[in-house]
Amino acid sequence: MTISERDTMGGLAKGLLVIETFTADRPRQSIAEVSAASGLDRATARRCLLTLAHHGYADWDGKFFTLTPRVLRLGTACLATMPLPQIVQPLLDDLSDRIGQSSSVSILDGAEIVYVARAAQRKVMSIALMPGSRLPAFCTSMGRVLLAALPEAEVREMLAAHPPVARTSFTRTEPEAILAELAQVRAQGFALIDQEVELGLQSVAVPLLNMHGRAVAALNVGLAAGPTPLETTAEGLLPALRAVAAETRAVLR
Amino acid sequence: MTISERDTMGGLAKGLLVIETFTADRPRQSIAEVSAASGLDRATARRCLLTLAHHGYADWDGKFFTLTPRVLRLGTACLATMPLPQIVQPLLDDLSDRIGQSSSVSILDGAEIVYVARAAQRKVMSIALMPGSRLPAFCTSMGRVLLAALPEAEVREMLAAHPPVARTSFTRTEPEAILAELAQVRAQGFALIDQEVELGLQSVAVPLLNMHGRAVAALNVGLAAGPTPLETTAEGLLPALRAVAAETRAVLR
DNA sequence: TCGCTCCGTGCGATATGTCAACAAATGCAG
DNA sequence: CTGCATTTGTTGACATATCGCACGGAGCGA
Numbered sequence: 001m002t003i004s005e006r007d008t009m010g011g012l013a014k015g016l017l018v019i020e021t022f023t024a025d026r027p028r029q030s031i032a033e034v035s036a037a038s039g040l041d042r043a044t045a046r047r048c049l050l051t052l053a054h055h056g057y058a059d060w061d062g063k064f065f066t067l068t069p070r071v072l073r074l075g076t077a078c079l080a081t082m083p084l085p086q087i088v089q090p091l092l093d094d095l096s097d098r099i100g101q102s103s104s105v106s107i108l109d110g111a112e113i114v115y116v117a118r119a120a121q122r123k124v125m126s127i128a129l130m131p132g133s134r135l136p137a138f139c140t141s142m143g144r145v146l147l148a149a150l151p152e153a154e155v156r157e158m159l160a161a162h163p164p165v166a167r168t169s170f171t172r173t174e175p176e177a178i179l180a181e182l183a184q185v186r187a188q189g190f191a192l193i194d195q196e197v198e199l200g201l202q203s204v205a206v207p208l209l210n211m212h213g214r215a216v217a218a219l220n221v222g223l224a225a226g227p228t229p230l231e232t233t234a235e236g237l238l239p240a241l242r243a244v245a246a247e248t249r250a251v252l253r
Numbered sequence: 254m255t256i257s258e259r260d261t262m263g264g265l266a267k268g269l270l271v272i273e274t275f276t277a278d279r280p281r282q283s284i285a286e287v288s289a290a291s292g293l294d295r296a297t298a299r300r301c302l303l304t305l306a307h308h309g310y311a312d313w314d315g316k317f318f319t320l321t322p323r324v325l326r327l328g329t330a331c332l333a334t335m336p337l338p339q340i341v342q343p344l345l346d347d348l349s350d351r352i353g354q355s356s357s358v359s360i361l362d363g364a365e366i367v368y369v370a371r372a373a374q375r376k377v378m379s380i381a382l383m384p385g386s387r388l389p390a391f392c393t394s395m396g397r398v399l400l401a402a403l404p405e406a407e408v409r410e411m412l413a414a415h416p417p418v419a420r421t422s423f424t425r426t427e428p429e430a431i432l433a434e435l436a437q438v439r440a441q442g443f444a445l446i447d448q449e450v451e452l453g454l455q456s457v458a459v460p461l462l463n464m465h466g467r468a469v470a471a472l473n474v475g476l477a478a479g480p481t482p483l484e485t486t487a488e489g490l491l492p493a494l495r496a497v498a499a500e501t502r503a504v505l506r
Numbered sequence: 507t508c509g510c511t512c513c514g515t516g517c518g519a520t521a522t523g524t525c526a527a528c529a530a531a532t533g534c535a536g
Numbered sequence: 537c538t539g540c541a542t543t544t545g546t547t548g549a550c551a552t553a554t555c556g557c558a559c560g561g562a563g564c565g566a
Contacts, residue, residue, distance in 0.1 A: 263522090264521095264522075264523085294523075294524060296525085297522090300522075
């Protein structure tokens with residue numbers, strides 16, 4: 001059950017590391033840049049890049065490497081293995097249609113939430129969210145719901161390892177304040193976020209439990225901040241959210 | 254420029270192959286299953302899987318392996334390196350808003366188109382499309398536009414390598430018919446699809462050219478099939494599509 | 507020309523793939 | 537339930553691939 005150091009392939013891990021060095025800031029990299037970004041030897045980085053290029057995962061103009069859409073296939077191979085998106089997408093579409101707001105489903109990956117399905121309605125967020133998009137867990141409604149399902153010690157560790165960074169003046173960043181919020185979320189069964197991710201954006205999230213009662217994902221709806229208190233608006237939305245959660249429960253494992 | 258067999262890492266290629274063996278049909282696989290699906294030796298497949306698990310790309314319950322959302326990060330690393338999605342997303346949002354239909358941008362990857370940005374409006378398609386989703390190029394409006402930009406010999410080869418499969422009774426599958434369509438698309442500068450992907454779904458696409466005049470992507474809008482002839486509806490939509498294409502041209506490389 | 511950085515390559519040490527053997531698990535027939 | 541056949545996971549040994557280091561050469565700016 002435990003993975004011994006002996007039966008693991010360094011080359012594979014290094015190659016994946018190389019892929020991850022490509023970011024929006026560095027879409028085109030030379031061998032030396034990848035080497036610096038990954039900490040690998042230049043010769044090794046070169047072999048990784050050439051391998052990626054040879055198999056169509058990267059393009060090479062003799063100097064710079066770029067990732068190709070072929071790499072996307074890896075990610076979607078993963079999304080495709082999740083039953084969740086397929087199950088919830090129609091429910092999200094329907095939900096968004098009825099309440100007139102964007103709704104999303106995400107799961108937790110470390111200290112981040114990953115969107116796995118989304119029905120966009122009107123645009124309130126400045127950035128486009130899509131399946132695969134990531135946001136920090138600590139300041140999002142879905143993140144709060146998912147963190148609340150974890151042992152407190154684990155969350156404390158996570159916050160220490162990834163110190164919260166404020167995104168707006170509303171963002172709570174002190175670990176103790178966040179843990180207190182989580183306790184409340186745990187008690188009330190939903191999370192409210194008021195402009196902690198982005199100014200003007202509020203949201204409500206509930207956990208999606210599987211058949212064993214474990215929170216495997218979260219469902220939220222976004223709102224444009226208005227004069228109505230968030231609590232009041234949330235009251236109105238929660239039944240619809242809970243209805244979706246109830247519908248999915250039986251089919252999630 | 255040419256990649257010699259000597260400077261490639263077998264392990265990396267094999268690991269990526271292993272990741273790609275996970276599909277919607279086979280989300281949970283044992284070592285032997287992966288070995289069979291990838292053609293690798295059981296011992297090798299085991300090492301790949303253990304490596305993936307060790308680095309958080311896979312989960313292991315002692316018997317079956319599953320991919321984790323960590324793998325998604327590879328795909329999004331790739332999406333993030335593309336300037337295209339960020340550039341076109343706001344334009345798509347605006348376009349969809351004005352014409353009241355879903356619009357998307359995709360690029361060509363082999364014989365498939367890959368969605369890189371999308372503004373969903375109402376739901377006409379049975380399956381949810383999202384960035385990263387793939388459809389065959391030969392029967393989609395965006396695919397036709399992108400194939401039309403390729404040398405005919407290349408398309409002919411591609412059609413031979415990936416024989417078209419009919420998705421509806423409207424789908425053209427004979428290579429010659431498709432090539433004829435492509436010639437027309439090339440001549441008129443846009444593509445129309447009438448229920449070749451899915452019954453009840455029509456669409457119009459135009460190429461997005463970069464500053465050098467090369468078609469690097471395609472833009473489309475979907476329509477619910479109705480009594481109005483597709484040509485007529487398309488007439489009305491094309492100016493808006495072309496306006497977006499013109500706006501993006503200067504910034505695409 | 508010099509100094510610098512970067513790319514490609516040769517080499518010894520090490521990691522790793524392949525193959526075969528083995529043990530445990532599984533399935534099946536009676 | 538038993539015995540047998542088959543599949544599966546794991547391990548060991550050996551040949552080979554690959555890593556990381558070091559070096560040489562090319563490009564480039566001063």
